Amino acid sequence: MASLTTKTLMGAAVAVLSVSTLAIPASAGDLFGRHEAGSIKDAPVEAPKRRCEFSINVAGTTDYVFRGISQNGEDPAAQGGADMSCGIFYAGVWGSTVDFAPYEVDLYGGIKKDLGFAEVDLGVIYYAYPGADDLPDEELNYWEFKLGLSRTWNKFTMGGALYYSPDYTLETGTAVTYEGSLGYEFAARGPITPSISGAIGTTQFYDDEGDGLDYTYWNAGLSLAIDKITLDFRYWDSTGDDDNFCGDKGLCDSRFVFTAKVALP
Numbered sequence: 001m002a003s004l005t006t007k008t009l010m011g012a013a014v015a016v017l018s019v020s021t022l023a024i025p026a027s028a029g030d031l032f033g034r035h036e037a038g039s040i041k042d043a044p045v046e047a048p049k050r051r052c053e054f055s056i057n058v059a060g061t062t063d064y065v066f067r068g069i070s071q072n073g074e075d076p077a078a079q080g081g082a083d084m085s086c087g088i089f090y091a092g093v094w095g096s097t098v099d100f101a102p103y104e105v106d107l108y109g110g111i112k113k114d115l116g117f118a119e120v121d122l123g124v125i126y127y128a129y130p131g132a133d134d135l136p137d138e139e140l141n142y143w144e145f146k147l148g149l150s151r152t153w154n155k156f157t158m159g160g161a162l163y164y165s166p167d168y169t170l171e172t173g174t175a176v177t178y179e180g181s182l183g184y185e186f187a188a189r190g191p192i193t194p195s196i197s198g199a200i201g202t203t204q205f206y207d208d209e210g211d212g213l214d215y216t217y218w219n220a221g222l223s224l225a226i227d228k229i230t231l232d233f234r235y236w237d238s239t240g241d242d243d244n245f246c247g248d249k250g251l252c253d254s255r256f257v258f259t260a261k262v263a264l265p
Helices: 002-030
Strands: 050-063 077-086 089-096 103-112 119-128 142-153 154-166 177-186 192-205 214-226 229-238 256-263
Touching: none
Parallel strands: none
Antiparallel strands: 050 077, 050 256, 077 089, 089 103, 103 119, 119 142, 142 154, 154 177, 177 192, 192 214, 214 229, 229 256
16 A cells, blocks of 8 residues: 555656656746747837927918918018927928118027927027118017917817016017917818918007007918928918007008918928
8 A cells, every 4th residue: 555655646746747858948948038929029129219300391472460460561572491300399490571770680489399188388489680780779689488278179279378488579668568369270282281260469568668559460361281391371460550560661551471381391
């Protein structure tokens, strides 16, 4: 009986050792990186995303209107710019012909971040007019700081922005511009994607130098996007008058403006 028990135990031990020996290669293979087809190791490697993106744009317009005021004496203007974005950071430069200086150059940069409920834009802009003949004690160049929020629902886009300048152009003191916008993009019609948009804003001055200069502006228009080309037909108007920045030239009057823009890539 003892001999039978011993044989039985020895047989069981041999069986266990045999099973363990068969299992070891599989386990060792897993430990040292051998995987079945379709595992993580065999998955296609995702191409690395570009860290930064660049674009340029050129445009021609029948009138360069900025916040309801013609900047080019109601004459056509040539414009162009370059932009760069790296993750949430962006920077760019933009320029246009104007009638009170050889040209305008805007330098800007900031952060754009999607917060889920809206995209926030924190930025700074420097408006420069190289070669301009500044009036005595009235410099044209100035800084603005921007806080913007925007949200897209299906084809609708709604936005709001606040622009703060500690010393607005012509040294008119502290100025804040409040602006709201709304747009809608229609379904493409062949190669053309039409959209409509509008904005309303007001610029308020808070120092004695800007007393009586407050005004409101608005615009509405139709844009036609054709691949890299955008054609924009827009109506502008404002409450500005000769006592604002309009002089006696009617630069704040209502007007229709056509702009053709090409963006690459």
